[in-house]
Amino acid sequence: MKTAVVWFRNDLRLQSNPALQAAISAGYRVLAVYIDERTDLRASASSWWNHYALAELAQSIESIGGQLALYQGESKLVLQRVIDDHGISAVFWNRRYTPVEMAQDTALKTVLKDQGIAVSSFNGSLLLEPWTLLNKSGKPYRVFTPYWRACVEKGLPIPAGDSLEVINWASVNDSLTLGQLNMLSEIGWDSEFGDHWKPSREHALQEFQSFIDVPIENYDADRDRPDRAGTTRLSPFLRSGMIGVGELIAILEDPKRLKQESVEQAHGRRKLVAELGWREFSTYLLYHFPHCLDQPMQANFNHFPWKKDQDLLNAWQRGKTGYPIIDAGMMELWHTGWMHNRVRMIVASFLVKHLMQPWQEGADWFMQTLVDADIASNTQGWQWTAGCGADASPFFRVFNPVGQGKKFDPNGEYVRRWLPQLKKVPKKFIHEPWLMDQRMQQASSCNIDEHYPAPIVDLKEGRERALDAWQSIRNTS
Numbered sequence: 001m002k003t004a005v006v007w008f009r010n011d012l013r014l015q016s017n018p019a020l021q022a023a024i025s026a027g028y029r030v031l032a033v034y035i036d037e038r039t040d041l042r043a044s045a046s047s048w049w050n051h052y053a054l055a056e057l058a059q060s061i062e063s064i065g066g067q068l069a070l071y072q073g074e075s076k077l078v079l080q081r082v083i084d085d086h087g088i089s090a091v092f093w094n095r096r097y098t099p100v101e102m103a104q105d106t107a108l109k110t111v112l113k114d115q116g117i118a119v120s121s122f123n124g125s126l127l128l129e130p131w132t133l134l135n136k137s138g139k140p141y142r143v144f145t146p147y148w149r150a151c152v153e154k155g156l157p158i159p160a161g162d163s164l165e166v167i168n169w170a171s172v173n174d175s176l177t178l179g180q181l182n183m184l185s186e187i188g189w190d191s192e193f194g195d196h197w198k199p200s201r202e203h204a205l206q207e208f209q210s211f212i213d214v215p216i217e218n219y220d221a222d223r224d225r226p227d228r229a230g231t232t233r234l235s236p237f238l239r240s241g242m243i244g245v246g247e248l249i250a251i252l253e254d255p256k257r258l259k260q261e262s263v264e265q266a267h268g269r270r271k272l273v274a275e276l277g278w279r280e281f282s283t284y285l286l287y288h289f290p291h292c293l294d295q296p297m298q299a300n301f302n303h304f305p306w307k308k309d310q311d312l313l314n315a316w317q318r319g320k321t322g323y324p325i326i327d328a329g330m331m332e333l334w335h336t337g338w339m340h341n342r343v344r345m346i347v348a349s350f351l352v353k354h355l356m357q358p359w360q361e362g363a364d365w366f367m368q369t370l371v372d373a374d375i376a377s378n379t380q381g382w383q384w385t386a387g388c389g390a391d392a393s394p395f396f397r398v399f400n401p402v403g404q405g406k407k408f409d410p411n412g413e414y415v416r417r418w419l420p421q422l423k424k425v426p427k428k429f430i431h432e433p434w435l436m437d438q439r440m441q442q443a444s445s446c447n448i449d450e451h452y453p454a455p456i457v458d459l460k461e462g463r464e465r466a467l468d469a470w471q472s473i474r475n476t477s
Contacts, residue, residue, distance in 0.1 A: 003170045004028035004090035004118075005082060007035070008068070011094045011124040011241035012053045013201060014060055016159040018122035019092040024167055028090060031170040032061055033082060036072040036181045043185040045193070045337035046239070049371040051183035052199035053240045058178065066169030070176045076108050083117060086172060091117060094124025094241075097283050098375055099290035127156050127245055127280055130287035140288035142297075142390040147284065148277040156273075158253065159246040189334075196336040197371065201242045205251075208232055212252065212269065219268035223275075226329075226340035227413040232272070233338070235372035238279065245276055282380040285390050293379060294360055296388035300476045304388075305469050307356040315456050316351050317365055319419075322455035324431050325405035326350050328418040335418070337371035342408055348385040349399035354462035356469065359386040387470070395470045398463045405431035421451045 004023045011017055012034075023030050034054060038047070058068040071078045082088060091112060096105065109119045123129050133150050134140060141147035184190065198204075211232050215222065222230025237243040251257075252269055261269065286292060296302060315321055319330035329343035339347070344366075351362045363382040367373045383389025387397070409415055412430030416423050422433060424444040429436050434448050434455060441447045448454050 001027070001029045001168060002089040003031055003087060004092055005031050005033050005079065005088050007033050007079070007091060007093040008057065009034075009093060009096060009241075010239070011244075012050070012057045013242050013244065014057070014164055015162050015201075016244045016247050017094070017162075018124050019094045019120070021160075021162065022120055022122060023090070023092045024163060026090070029168040029170045030066065031082070031086065031088065031172065032066060032068045033079075034068060034070050035075050035078050036070070036183070037075050041182055043183060043190065044368050044373065045190060045371045046236075046367075046373040047183040048185070048190040048193055048337065049197075049199055049236050049240055051178065051181070053242050054178055054181075054183075056200060056242070061169070064164065064167060064169075066167065067171040067175065069172045069174075070178060070181060072176060072181055075104065076111065079108070079112075082172075083112075083115075085174070086170070089118065091119050093121050095121045095129075097126070097130065097287050099286070099293060102287075124244065125241055126283060127151065127249065127276075128154060130284045133284070140284070141281075142285075144278065144281050144391045147281055148274060151277060151280065156249050156253070157246060158250045159244065190337065192335050193337050193371065196338070197236070199236070199240075199242065201237070204234060204237050204243060205247075208234060208248065208251065212257075212265070212272075216268035216272060217262065217264040220271045223271075224342045224408055226343050227409045227411065227417075231341065235374075235377075236338070239372045239374045245279070248276065249273065279374075279377055282374075282376040285380055286376040289390070292383065292389070293375070296359075296386070297383055297390050298388045298392070300473045301386070301388035303473045303476045305356075305472060306358045308358065308361075309355070312355045312456065313351075313357055313361055315453075316347070316355060316357070316362075320453050320456075321350070322434065322453040323350065323401040323405075324412075324415040324419060324422060324433065325401050325409060328409075328415045331418040333366075333369050337369065339370070340414075342404075343414075344381065345385055346399050346401055346404045348382055349397075350401055352382075352386045353395075353398045353466040354401075354457050354459065356462075356466060359383065359388070396467060398466060400459060400463075402431050402459065419452070422446055 006020050006023050014020060061068045079091065096102065105121065112119045128151055133147065133154065135146065215230065219230065222228050234243065238245060252273055289297060317330065319327035321327055325343065326347050329339050329347045333339040348362055351357050352359045359382045363378055366378050367375070380389055384392045387393060387395030405415065412427055415430055422430060425433050425446050426444070433446055433452060436444065446452050
């Protein structure tokens with residue numbers, strides 16, 4: 001029996017895995033391989049997540065008689081060594097879609113085929129691949145609504161069943177241990193993540209089933225409330241591929257459940273499906289407009305007069321801006337590796353507009369500190385907020401952090417959860433504690449500039465400065 005490598009990447013699951021299924025169907029003995037390709041071996045929040053995702057995948061493979069072989073280094077060199085050392089006849093993988101990754105995979109496929117190695121790649125992470133959808137003019141969509149309408153009209157695919165009962169596994173003796181990949185922080189800054197996450201596929205699917213039974217009724221409203229458990233929190237599972245997006249669509253579109261759902265559940269379900277669509281749209285945009293990885297979609301923003309200031313950036317990163325909803329979000333991010341989506345928009349708007357810092361600085365910080373750090377979603381999210389992306393929020397839409405806090409965290413529960421120094425601050429002042437007089441500050445054990453910083457920028461002045469800067473580039477190209 002010939003042996004094939006199934007190369008796991010951002011598809012860390014056995015179920016609903018097209019590359020694995022194809023290798024099994026073709027009759028190969030399967031050598032499961034994961035290559036840690038990081039060039040910067042410093043731990044990040046997403047590498048923390050991958051450590052535990054790989055541990056679960058390895059355990060799942062071992063439970064059915066196999067081994068997950070772990071390696072580290074440049075993928076083409078590692079794969080070549082594995083092929084040479086273990087007599088590999090074929091390589092199977094699921095595709096990735098960032099510009100660099102696609103170029104690497106294309107070049108690797110050519111090299112291996114020239115050696116007589118069969119190479120097959122599949123769609124294991126998207127509903128519809130980017131090149132399958134163009135508008136009536138034959139050009140890529142730039143606006144989400146018509147893009148998503150086209151996706152729905154084309155049909156959202158439901159994954160086929162798996163055949164994992166009998167797999168002929170291969171094993172090796174040159175695999176690294178998971179600990180040798182050094183995916184966890186040596187200084188322990190990620191030590192609290194485990195208090196907030198259980199990187200378990202089975203647990204996540206159970207929680208999702210519970211979510212669509214009840215909370216989904218109020219999803220459209222509650223998803224904007226950081227003080228409520230109104231979102232699925234499945235983004236790190238999707239980013240790592242522990243769960244495939246097609247699997248979620250299959251659950252959401254289950255005919256048995258659809259017959260029993262209420263009007264409210266149906267509305268919430270459709271909204272959740274559309275939110276999964278935004279994830280697809282981000283990958284779609286990065287595929288068709290690869291320069292958007294670090295450059296604005298709208299060319300005039302190349303001339304935006306940013307005011308780079310390391311002190312302001314540091315204050316934002318450390319949650320010391322003096323605006324509670326901002327600082328609570330940054331503390332949630334630091335302690336959990338995640339931030340509520342509404343708060344992501346608020347903190348991003350504050351950084352690029354009130355503080356006039358380049359959106360790329362915020363995007364870089366999120367990529368280091370988010371367990372769901374997906375390059376496409378992260379990049380497009382920041383460009384959307386900065387007003388320079390496709391279908392972006394207009395730049396003149398400047399979120400007021402006080403107003404946003406009062407609207408989406410009206411009782412201050414979210415703020416108090418992540419900023420314990422504000423725990424005793426009355427509801428009236430929870431989003432603007434600097435308005436308390438000295439007596440109230442003392443009574444609340446929250447003296448401004450002692451227990452909590454004063455605002456680092458005046459909101460009115462910051463907004464006017466941002467809009468003046470935007471006016472200066474509106475007609476440039």
